[in-house]
Amino acid sequence: MATNGQGGGGIISGWVATFLRVSLLPVICIGAPLWPIVGLLCAVPVIGIFAIPLFLLLTLLLLYSVAWFSYLLLAQADPPASSKQGTFAPYLPFLPYSPLRCLKINWAALLYASSAVKVALPAVLDWSYRRVMVLGTQGGGGIVKENILYGSSSPNKRLDIYLPPSAPASARTGATSSTSASVRNRKHSTNFAEPLPTPPIDDEQATPRPGNQSPGRARSPVVIVVPSPIPPLTWTQRRKTYLQLALRLRRMGYCVIVPDISWYPEGRIKTSIVDLRLVLRWAAANCKRYGGDERQIYLLGHGMSAHLAMLTLTQEAVVLSREGFLHKQSEAQSKREQLVNWDNRNEDDQDETITAATQRNGRHNNGSYPYGSSSSYAAVASTPVHVPGTQAPEAEENAWVDEPGEEDLPPGAVMNGNENIDQLGRTRGGRGLESFDNAPGNESGISNISFPSSSWPPQNGDHSTNGQSLSNIPTSISNGLRRVEIYEPEINVPPIAGIILLAGVFDVIKCFRNESDRGVEHLSVLRRSCGPSHTSCLLHSPAHLLYAAKNILDTSLLPPRFLLVHGGKDAVVDVSQSTLLKTLLSGIGVENVKLRAYRELGHVEAVASLFLGMGKASTRYSKQILSDISDFISAK
Incomplete structure (x- = not known):
């Protein structure tokens, strides 16, 4: 009933x-x-x-x-359970x-409508022109290859690839048209998980040369543009919307891939991550035939798609670092057990020797051992060995607060209120991750937190065992960090040369709190996509993952270079999100992290300024941002 x-x-x-x-x-x-x-x-x-x-x-x-x-x-x-x-x-x-909530929603709607009029209308007019007059002509086939299945389990998820000016003639003339036709006739995209057969090449072309260049033709960097949802305009998450951005990047000499990604309500964050992993695998396996260099793959995201790109790579780095760390621990524990077993066996042998000597000499030599007391071996075996940068066993509960008993903590908190973060003196007074930009004397929003550089963090998987008793080492991974997993780990993700993040969301809890202050938390898809529980939001927050794994993270598993672009007039995602990520990445040892903050740049304008055919109101910083991207990709 x-x-x-x-x-x-x-x-x-x-x-x-x-x-x-x-x-x-x-x-x-x-x-x-x-x-x-x-x-x-x-x-x-x-x-x-x-x-x-x-x-x-x-x-x-x-x-x-x-x-x-x-x-x-x-x-x-x-909707929330309380609404029913x-x-x-x-x-x-x-x-x-509530009249106050309705007033906040009206103000947010007014800002949204003004941005739509200023950005959307010029974009739609220019998009229609380029779609018909540029890509609709016979030469359009030499610019873009459309509707390519990449293996998503969601229906109608495809990608478009915009060929660089240096693309091979076989890609321009449609040498793969027969293969593409056979792929499009398949009923389910899940059947197309394998790469397309590559065009035949001779032995000389198959031999690569140093400098990321093949003998016959220089290959172009690959830029994967991840569409971002901006409700209620659901068309903003479709790959066709980014035609002008793709054409702009193509003019700059890049091979551009724009895929369809499953976003909420089609699926939650797990589905989105799996789709992006499939796109990355497809790009690594197939971009070469379209003139792209599989060794120079870059990700570009804006807003929610920047969060998705960062989360996908952070998840993999954290899990692989954790497994490598636990493997080191297991080896150390095995060595300790061998040492204790050897000590026990040696002690028994020495007892037999002393008994025989006593019988021969008529005395027990006061029960002494030729090499000192038998307990000295056990003392050596149980001597605490310290791991550089790891937490002491008693401070382990401070590493993560997504346990069931911590659900009442304020959003964005990472540490308990009155406890120190760790034994390395990085912060005192119990300030959590959410208060990095609220520290006294830090009005700029950038954390003044300091990190030791001598022995932390471990590099290239070098997780030495010098910080705790070996018998207690397995407890150094908190329960929250153990819950992090790679979605569909059998999908291999290629090395990413760099990642470009425009006005991205990196601390989910803090962004949700900002949405609550503006009264739009029920209209946003952030909490419903990443959560809806507090624990799930923590597990899908790149900033929290980086902070929780800071002592064990192998930075070689992350992209070597990051470019962060944010605006001071961003009313949707505060600029502190990017400053926080830069602080965390620099703190864990990533050397090449560049933050470009523009005072008068808004949220939508951060990506609209890269589109072709936009009005002057949206292109104030176009030259600077395009120059930032060009310098970032061309840097070695």
Whole structure:
């Protein structure tokens, strides 16, 4: 009966939501243009007596109409459990009733609409022109190869590859058209997990030369542009939307790959990560035939896609570092057990020798051993051996706070409130990850945290055992860090030469708290995609993973170079996200981390400035950002 009631409530709730959508849309379309006119009439004598009550009523009506319409579009999937508590709650859609929350949503909607008008309209007009007049011609086949399956389990997930000017003639003339046709005729994209057969090449071309260049033709760096979702404009997450960006990067001489990625609500973050891993595997196996260099693969992401790119690579680095660290521990434990066994066996042999000597000499030599006391061997075997940069056993609980008992911690916290982070003196007073940019005297938002450089962190898998008693070493990996896993580890990810992150989300908890302050946390897909639980958000937060694994992380498993671009006027993702990531990466030993912060740059403008055909309002920093990217990729 309970199930039927819930089912009936869901149906009624859907009907009510549909009715409200149809009713509120004309109210917004008519009321929004009338609102300033009625406001002006309030200042007219006599007429103002009647206009003021009408103005107040229209203001209240628009306040709730805009907020409710936004919730009906974006907040009905996975609403919080508290929204269904009450007698009539199961029969009503999830809506805001607080005037203050509605006011915050209206302000966010106004900023969103202004950005859409300023960015989206010029982009759509220019996109239509280039789609028809450039790619729609016969020469368009020599610019882009479209609709290539890469193996995603989600339906209709394909990628487009924009050929660099130095692409081989076989790629331009469509030498792979027959193969592509056979692939497109398959019913399921999951059948296409293997790379396409490469065109035949002679032995001379098959022999690579130093300097990332083949004898016959110089190959171009590969830039994989990961689309980013910007609700409610779902088309922003489709690969075709990034045509102007891809053409811009192609003009710069790069081989550009733009894939479709599964985003929420199609799937949660795990599905997105698996899709990106498949794209990276496909790119490494196939980019060479299109003129790309598989040894120079770069990732470019914006907002949520920057988070996805960073999380995918961080997950793999953390898990592989953890397994290597545990393997070292296992070897050390095995050596210790061998030493103790040898000591016990040697002690028995010495007892027999002393007994025989006593019988011959008529005395026991006061029970002494020729090489000192037998306990000295056990003392040597049990001497604490210290691991540089690892935490002491008693401080292990401080490494991660995603345990069930820590759910009530403030969002963004990594440490318990009154405890030191570790024994290396990096911070004192219990400041967590979320307070890096709130430290006293640090108004810039960049942490003044310091990291020792002599023996920390371990490089190239060199996890020596010098920090704890060998019997206690296995406890140095916290339970939270043990939960981190690589999704679909059988999908091999190639080495990434560098990663370009535009206005990215790196601390999920902190970003969610920022969304809560702005009143849009129910409209955003961040928490629902990465969570929804607090523990799941921690496990899918690159900043938290890097911080929790800072003592064991092998930085050679991360990309060697990072370029972070962020704007001071970013009202969606605060610039502190990038400053925090730069602090963490520099702290764990990544040497080439470059942060480029532009004071007047907004969130959408960070990526729109790279598009062709945009207006002046969106291209203020185009030359600087394009120069940053060019210098970043060309640097060796």
